Amino acid sequence: MTSFPPDVVAAILHHMNDDxxxxxxxxxRAFVDPAATAATMTDLDTEGGTWDVVVDGGTRTQTVPWPGPVVERADVRRAVVALHDAAVERLGLPAPEAH
Incomplete structure (x- = not known):
């Protein structure tokens, strides 16, 4: 596992949790628990993203592996998009129009 600099992680988390x-x-819902009612991204590294997931009023922390290699900051965006696309497919949701 390789970490990104704290300022990079903070910027990505801010973007994911605000936008x-x-x-x-x-x-x-796709990779932790279908009954999830909220999720906040709390960390990430080259291996995966970590979310605090609320289910039945309790919160659990779960790391979801990236679906492809993540080495540089730019890889994170591609990995999140690929992970989201896989989640949409797994849940049988309509595909998003554009990222």
Missing amino acids: HTDDNLTIA
């Missing part, structure tokens, strides 16, 4: 709350929940 992509629905995407966080879709990923959580």
Whole structure:
């Protein structure tokens, strides 16, 4: 596992939790628990993203592996999009129009 600099992680988390709350929940429902009612991305590294997922009033932390290699910051966006696309497919939701 390789970590990104703290400022990079903070920027990505800010973006995901401010602009992509629905995407966080879709990923959580597909890969953590279908009964999830909320999800907040709390960390990430080259291996996967970590979310705090609310289910039945309790919160659990779960890391979801990236579906492909993540080495650089730019890879994170591609990995999140691929993870979201896989989540949409797994849940049988309509495909998003554009990322």
